Amino acid sequence: MPVAQLQNVTKSYGPIQALRGIDLAIEAGELVALLGPNGAGKTTAVRVLLGLAMPTSGQTTIFNKPPSSYEAKLQRGALLQVAKVPETLRVREHIELFSSYYPNPLPIAETLASAGLTGIENRLFGELSGGQKQRVLFALAICGNPRLLFLDEPTVGLDVEARRALWSRIRSFVARGGSVLLTTHYLDEADALANRIAVINQGRIVAEGTPAEIKARGAATGLEDAFLSIMKETEEVAQ
Amino acid sequence: MTRAYWMETKFEFLKHLRMKSYSLSTIAFPLMFYCFFGLAMGRGNIPGAPLAMAQYLLATYGAFAIIGATIYAFGVGVAVERGLGWLQVKRASPMPPAAYFAAKGAVATAFGAIVVGLLFALGAFFGGVVMPASQWVLLGGTLIAGAVPFCALGLAIGAFAGPNSAPATVNMIYLPMSFCAGLWIPYEFLPSGLKQVAPFLPAYHFSQLALAVLHVPVQGTTIQHVAALFAFTLIFAGVAWLGNSREREKMYG
Numbered sequence: 066m067p068v069a070q071l072q073n074v075t076k077s078y079g080p081i082q083a084l085r086g087i088d089l090a091i092e093a094g095e096l097v098a099l100l101g102p103n104g105a106g107k108t109t110a111v112r113v114l115l116g117l118a119m120p121t122s123g124q125t126t127i128f129n130k131p132p133s134s135y136e137a138k139l140q141r142g143a144l145l146q147v148a149k150v151p152e153t154l155r156v157r158e159h160i161e162l163f164s165s166y167y168p169n170p171l172p173i174a175e176t177l178a179s180a181g182l183t184g185i186e187n188r189l190f191g192e193l194s195g196g197q198k199q200r201v202l203f204a205l206a207i208c209g210n211p212r213l214l215f216l217d218e219p220t221v222g223l224d225v226e227a228r229r230a231l232w233s234r235i236r237s238f239v240a241r242g243g244s245v246l247l248t249t250h251y252l253d254e255a256d257a258l259a260n261r262i263a264v265i266n267q268g269r270i271v272a273e274g275t276p277a278e279i280k281a282r283g284a285a286t287g288l289e290d291a292f293l294s295i296m297k298e299t300e301e302v303a304q
Numbered sequence: 305m306t307r308a309y310w311m312e313t314k315f316e317f318l319k320h321l322r323m324k325s326y327s328l329s330t331i332a333f334p335l336m337f338y339c340f341f342g343l344a345m346g347r348g349n350i351p352g353a354p355l356a357m358a359q360y361l362l363a364t365y366g367a368f369a370i371i372g373a374t375i376y377a378f379g380v381g382v383a384v385e386r387g388l389g390w391l392q393v394k395r396a397s398p399m400p401p402a403a404y405f406a407a408k409g410a411v412a413t414a415f416g417a418i419v420v421g422l423l424f425a426l427g428a429f430f431g432g433v434v435m436p437a438s439q440w441v442l443l444g445g446t447l448i449a450g451a452v453p454f455c456a457l458g459l460a461i462g463a464f465a466g467p468n469s470a471p472a473t474v475n476m477i478y479l480p481m482s483f484c485a486g487l488w489i490p491y492e493f494l495p496s497g498l499k500q501v502a503p504f505l506p507a508y509h510f511s512q513l514a515l516a517v518l519h520v521p522v523q524g525t526t527i528q529h530v531a532a533l534f535a536f537t538l539i540f541a542g543v544a545w546l547g548n549s550r551e552r553e554k555m556y557g
């Protein structure tokens with residue numbers, strides 16, 4: 066049984082069709098990358114899976130429960146794109162607060178260590194660097210000891226070092242048996258982390274497979290070429 | 305899950321206390337105005353009332369303080385947290401949804417109560433205000449209870465205002481409403497045009513209730529003012545609810 070599933074999900078915002086019939090399943094222990102250009106529908110898919118947006122049609126489940134149910138919320142964590150986090154709370158205070166939402170959270174020290182925040186736990190959020198801020202959001206996603214993580218473009222705006230460090234934290238979450246849905250528009254990120262890539266464009270999944278299978282599509286020499294050729298093909302079909 | 309409510313309230317309080325833009329403006333403005341108008345200039349009596357200005361203005365600046373603490377915490381707080389994505393992160397988590405609003409309400413009211421306490425101290429020690437203990441308590445209690453409609457007003461503003469324009473929006477409502485309702489200078493001194501407007505403002509009904517505790521001859525009856533504030537609360541809550549449901553369908557990406 067998949068840990069998260071979208072079945073023929075569509076989502077319209079007025080005249081805009083953000084999702085046009087998406088089928089996607091994440092199996093236990095798997096890291097699935099939802100790869101697509103800006104505006105492809107990645108964030109909408111995540112919002113539907115988190116119960117933050119109601120699908121126009123179709124079925125969504127998290128651990129066989131509705132995505133906005135308390136049971137679903139307890140078993141998942143989410144790192145979302147957020148423009149402003151309250152700046153006058155300390156790192157440890159943010160984590161203590163989110164941990165209090167769960168009956169069995171990780172010990173605070175363990176969350177701090179897993180997110181690479183040991184040593185800066187008493188800093189105010191507003192005093193942190195971009196990479197440190199993203200690590201706090203990662204800590205808030207994992208503090209409840211979830212089995213499933215949603216990471217919505219987690220490394221946007223990070224420098225190479227911070228990005229690689231977050232990758233290794235994501236990998237160790239999967240190594241401990243967790244499942245992840247990661248959205249990204251960085252091809253190397255999907256290539257480096259994912260067991261399976263679903264390429265999304267204009268609200269549809271247009272290709273799906275292991276990174277190797279995606280790369281093998283067309284006469285491409287690398288993932289970037291393959292991606293561009295998939296984008297081109299599917300947009301021609303749409304027209 | 306009561307622990308989540310407690311933690312939410314504790315950290316909401318710390319967050320606001322450290323946020324200078326909030327703590328200074330909500331605390332400093334009412335105290336400063338009261339010092340100017342209630343203490344420095346307030347030696348005379350209110351015409352038609354056997355009451356010193358320092359005592360009269362304790363009620364109206366108390367109301368001003370409560371309104372400021374609540375309308376900023378909700379109006380600006382919710383607009384920023386909603387508009388810049390933080391509320392989404394909380395909604396995706398298993399936070400009890402009511403905890404967010406309960407904590408904001410408790411913290412905003414607590415800040416208002418602190419300012420009211422400071423105003424009372426100024427009035428008693430420097431303004432020569434003398435009242436029986438029961439009257440102090442009743443005035444304080446009336447002011448604190450008056451936080452409810454203004455939490456709702458702030459919520460309504462927070463549901464519609466953009467994150468950048470929210471402080472200006474709040475000021476554009478808070479300051480003129482306070483003046484027109486007779487919070488800065490007594491209602492009796494307002495030009496007759498403004499006196500006509502005042503009954504349409506929740507701040508007017510609030511201040512009339514607080515003044516009634518001081519046995520000032522007020523407009524209308526207590527029941528009328530309570531009923532008006534109750535109606536305003538329902539209207540603001542309804543507006544906030546509309547804004548909230550609109551928001552859920554608007555965002556995409």
